[in-house]
Amino acid sequence: MILERDGSRDPGTIEDGLLVVETERFHGPLDLLLHLIRTQDIDIFDIPIARITRQFLTAIEEMHDGDVDEAGEFLEMAATLVRIKARMLLPGPADDEDHDPRAELVRRLLEYEQIREIASRLRSAEDDRGRRFGKGFVQPRSRPPLMDAPLTVTWEDVFAAALAIEAPVEREREHRVETRPVSMREKVDLIVAAVTQRRRIEFAKLIAPWKERIHGVMTFLAGLELGRRRVVTLRQTEPFSPLWIYRGPNAGIGSADPSADEEALR
Amino acid sequence: MNDASIVEAILFASDAPLAAGDIVRADEALDEDRVEAALTALRDEYDRSGRAFELRLVADGYQLITRPEFAPYLERFDTVPRTSRLSGPALEALAIVAYRQPISRVEVEYIRGVNSTGVIRTLLDRGLIEAVGRGEGVGRPVLYGTTGRFMEHFGFASLDDLPRPDELPVVLRDGTPLEGEADAEG
Numbered sequence: 001m002i003l004e005r006d007g008s009r010d011p012g013t014i015e016d017g018l019l020v021v022e023t024e025r026f027h028g029p030l031d032l033l034l035h036l037i038r039t040q041d042i043d044i045f046d047i048p049i050a051r052i053t054r055q056f057l058t059a060i061e062e063m064h065d066g067d068v069d070e071a072g073e074f075l076e077m078a079a080t081l082v083r084i085k086a087r088m089l090l091p092g093p094a095d096d097e098d099h100d101p102r103a104e105l106v107r108r109l110l111e112y113e114q115i116r117e118i119a120s121r122l123r124s125a126e127d128d129r130g131r132r133f134g135k136g137f138v139q140p141r142s143r144p145p146l147m148d149a150p151l152t153v154t155w156e157d158v159f160a161a162a163l164a165i166e167a168p169v170e171r172e173r174e175h176r177v178e179t180r181p182v183s184m185r186e187k188v189d190l191i192v193a194a195v196t197q198r199r200r201i202e203f204a205k206l207i208a209p210w211k212e213r214i215h216g217v218m219t220f221l222a223g224l225e226l227g228r229r230r231v232v233t234l235r236q237t238e239p240f241s242p243l244w245i246y247r248g249p250n251a252g253i254g255s256a257d258p259s260a261d262e263e264a265l266r
Numbered sequence: 267m268n269d270a271s272i273v274e275a276i277l278f279a280s281d282a283p284l285a286a287g288d289i290v291r292a293d294e295a296l297d298e299d300r301v302e303a304a305l306t307a308l309r310d311e312y313d314r315s316g317r318a319f320e321l322r323l324v325a326d327g328y329q330l331i332t333r334p335e336f337a338p339y340l341e342r343f344d345t346v347p348r349t350s351r352l353s354g355p356a357l358e359a360l361a362i363v364a365y366r367q368p369i370s371r372v373e374v375e376y377i378r379g380v381n382s383t384g385v386i387r388t389l390l391d392r393g394l395i396e397a398v399g400r401g402e403g404v405g406r407p408v409l410y411g412t413t414g415r416f417m418e419h420f421g422f423a424s425l426d427d428l429p430r431p432d433e434l435p436v437v438l439r440d441g442t443p444l445e446g447e448a449d450a451e452g
Contacts, residue, residue: 028380118361129421131337
């Protein structure tokens with residue numbers, strides 16, 4: 001039979017003087033002791049020490065793999081109980097209230113019981129407070145990070161991509177392609193000129209006149225460099241959507257300083 | 267522009283409790299009496315018109331907070347971490363500190379009958395108690411007391427909101443809660 005302290009606080013049933021208590025459920029030896037007293041309707045001012053000590057010892061024997069500190073605290077209380085029991089057996093001024101060996105234990109038990117009551121009132125107050133909210137409780141939903149955006153491809157996209165592939169052109173063996181070097185300086189000027197005329201320009205428009213990939217690469221690098229110097233602002237609403245280049249807060253400053261651009265070229 | 271509207275604007279914009287003494291700063295014409303009167307007028311108005319929020323005195327300051335019956339709706343917005351409930355042992359230790367402050371760890375442990383290093387640490391970390399001085403005796407132990415955060419956590423206006431011993435089923439001869447907050451001794 002298991003008694004559960006945190007449950008409905010059923011009065012403990014005692015069969016043949018055997019009382020099994022789940023000690024882990026108790027916050028400490030005082031909690032357990034109070035449980036034994038209160039569930040058996042014992043007068044706290046006249047605790048039958050022999051009986052309570054026996055029940056307490058039985059209960060802590062049931063303690064499994066509890067940590068050493070906790071076991072020590074329960075054993076210390078057991079020792080206190082045994083000492084009180086021994087004192088009561090000794091002849092002396094036992095009838096004198098002030099010398100009742102149980103007095104300090106009773107005082108501690110009552111004090112602990114009061115604290116437990118206060119703790120339960122604090123719990124109610126905490127629960128009540130938890131149902132009331134001040135400003136700032138509800139915040140706007142944060143936007144999902146770009147990395148988490150799923151890449152969605154439909155069959156039509158794949159089909160369109162397949163159709164777009166052209167058969168490779170047979171190259172003339174002897175022909176040599178001389179690429180005109182593309183400088184970043186040139187692309188910086190292109191972007192600055194574009195955002196000077198209008199507030200924003202789409203990246204694709206800037207590279208449209210050229211077929212070679214190098215123009216796209218250099219324009220992109222120039223865009224990044226200008227973005228870093230805040231001459232322009234780069235915006236893209238979601239992955240793979242059009243990239244827009246906006247006039248930035250430092251527009252007109254960076255382009256006027258050619259040395260900085262030379263720096264960036266290196 | 268009447269006093270109540272000015273006070274309402276300040277409370278609306280604040281996310282922490284404000285004392286009447288803080289609100290006074292809003293206008294030269296205001297004094298604490300007029301602010302208190304405005305606060306009373308606002309509280310009555312909110313109660314009468316059945317607003318979703320009310321004016322509450324929390325930790326010696328006034329704050330607009332929602333009424334508990336709206337909790338189920340608000341709780342669907344879990345974007346702000348809720349203040350978690352304290353464990354049973356932590357509540358016990360906190361109750362002892364609240365009623366016996368200033369008090370040392372060893373005294374708390376004697377009353378609870380168990381080691382309380384961990385729970386005291388938790389209460390300190392959560393700002394519910396703080397060191398308020400040092401006691402006499404061996405090692406001059408650190409003494410702890412409750413904080414303004416403690417008041418806010420439980421929605422108490424002051425320590426007077428704690429249950430009084432004569433309201434409790436178990437009455438102790440010397441179990442009176444201490445009045446006022448203990449002063450720090452540096």
